[in-house]
Amino acid sequence: MLNFVVRRLVSTIPVMVFVALFVFSLIYFAPGDPAALIAGDQASAAEIERIRLSLGLDRPFFLRFFGWLGDVLQGDLGVSVFSQLPVTTLIGQRLEPTLSLMVMTVVLSVTIAVPLGVVAAARQGTWIDRFVMTFAVIGFSVPVFVIGYILSYVFAIRLNLLPVQGYSPLAEGFWPFLKSLLLPSVALSGVYVALIARITRTSMIEVLSQDYIRTARAKGLGQGPILFVHALKNASVPIITVIGIGISLLIGGAVVTETVFAIPGIGRLVVDAILRRDYPVIQGVVLLFSLGYVLINLCIDLIYTLLDPRVRY
């Protein structure tokens, strides 16, 4: 097991180097000039050029790439072209809101979706099943921002129960923290509830048709223990896989949610950086996302061994 973990971690190194080179090249060759944005709309070409030189944006591709790579290997992701703050500081400022949003969304999604999927499978073909599937189709079909606006209108504007926008850090109290995340995480969890509920249902239907379930029923075991103890554990591998993929996809969903609810998270950081061509920030965040993606997949592989003893590495 330890060997597997070490091998997987080592194998991430070439992946990360490739990602770094790809992202750097993509950004280098994309049009756009941060110096022009700093100089302002009214600046002349000469004024922009002065700022470009000052920022070192005139240096050749390989000089800039290897300089950046050398810094990254020493844990230095560089400095934002605009704010002049270290990229690690900027990511640090934005990590808590995004992680909080993601954790709350995953917890909400799993808590709602897994029981829904299990019940739909147990009552296959009934109105409950159809209700869950209809809910899943709606969850898939309605964009996150539409759900966000509807939730905001009802719970923030009409009922005045929750804030329209903003993020309150956990350090400022649990209730304000929860309040600021409730609507965004509900909005974001719609699609994941749909995804997880559907997979849970499909996986459970397959497991419930197995002989050992019939045996359990014949022994007089109650419906609850059969569904949630025997069947769910055996149906959990594909569910865990889709939860893992969902967490990766959350990164994209968080961008929209953070914009609608004005949450200062990583998603907004990277969108702003792309719009401004703030190269060090884009590179730093993409590297972080890639690393997160690799680690999530590693965790999922390890969880498989806990759920299914037949899985060995």
Next chain:
Amino acid sequence: MRKSAFLTTCLLLAGIGLGATGESAEEVLRIKPSGDVKVLDPMLGSDSMARNYGYMVYDTLFAVDADLKIQPQMVDAWSKSDDGMTYTFTLRDGLKFSDGATVTSADVIASLKRWSVNDSLGQQLNTNGATYAEVDAKTFTLTLSKPWGLVIDALGKPGAPVPFIMPARIADATAPTDPVKDYTGSGPFMFVAEEWVPGAKLVFTKNPHYTPRAEAASGFAGGKVAHMDRVEWLIIPDQQTAIDALKKGEIDINEDLAADLIPLAKQDPNVVVTKQDEIGVAQQIRLNTLQPPFNNPKVRQAVLHAVDGNDFLAAVLDDPSLGKVCPSFFICSSPYFTDAGFPAPDLEKAKQMLAESGYDGTPVVLLDATENTNIHAFVTVADQLLQEIGMNTRVEAMDWATITTRRKSKDPVDAGGWSIFISGPGGLDYLEPVSHLGLRSNCENAWFGWPCDDQIETMRADFAGLSDLEERKALAAKIQARALETVPYVPIAVQYQIRAHAANLTGILTPPAPVYWGIERK
């Protein structure tokens, strides 16, 4: 069972909601600004948000009042020598930086030297041989090698980059092309760097060392009294969310309200919708005069005859009072505004002029910043208009950051160049000929499009030597007459920026950039 669960949920949510109404003794003003401050140095370039940040943190020697007249601000008294070559300034008493240090002549001189490198009027000041000398801690002189009539205009200019005053230890130690890293300022508020979340939040607190002038606040001039202990700029990227936050009282001011949300804001009795200022932005079609077909002045003249600003404004505004067509190269509120000689829109005449120009169907490439709804709408109207008069157009969609690179290209359109981009620079840069961004016709040094005309440049230089208003107006009219022949750009209209604010706020000023001193809560 279900009923009790529902009630529990409602009570929980209600409890959460009630918890939100904690009162603070500190007076806080929360604002959604028109954009984010990209760089915390207002003297680095002409970025409008950096300028707005500058007005919070720094003060100026002179400033324009509500009537755009220049008034002393940090200066107590000033005089000019008989030969017009030496200016002597005395700073007023009690001036201190936000760190408590006294503002001295050395600080002012260092700040002006740094500012002058990046500013067009500052560069002209240097060209006229400006040298500074410290007389004592509160008095300094500015001596020119030849008379120049715009010294006070330059020192009191409200457009970016503004000659803000910062400590000499910062101005001297920071190259004009590098942003400052120490935010000590001379203005009514202090920037709280520890709470800065770039792209999300800027926090300012009242500067306890600032001494306002005794006069009432007017424009950027007068007593800058900070009634609020703390001002927060919250960057809310979604306009709908911002207006919802204003209606719910989570923010107090929403700057640069999107036109389609104005009716929504007006529905709320607790929200007031007003113009941010009376100058507005100068929407315009910028033409690349280096490449065909716009290297031919007759083609440019044809476009000038074709454009009706009302068509453009109608594409973005429901309320016509939020825009104004100014048939002039000078903005409507400029003292030099004149419509003399400016052609009335006439499509038939434009078609005829285009035919007579010898236009051969050369493609016209319009750069379209699709993420900017205003620019996108204007490009769509311009595209249709140019096609109507017989031009072969091609719209290329991109984001604004790409346009800022693309418009630097002087290549032909098929080699990555461009023919037209549409922009709305602040009207402050369209008030008078010398600092006029659009009229500049000094070829390589002109704004993108690089118009080139010796006559306009000579007259702009002559303008700087005049001090009589009537003489200046006469010369401005001559400059316009020449510009109607060369057409360095095509004015569309003035568009006003709209502010929505909580009805319980008083004392909001309306200078050409948003400022937050003088504001109180009823």
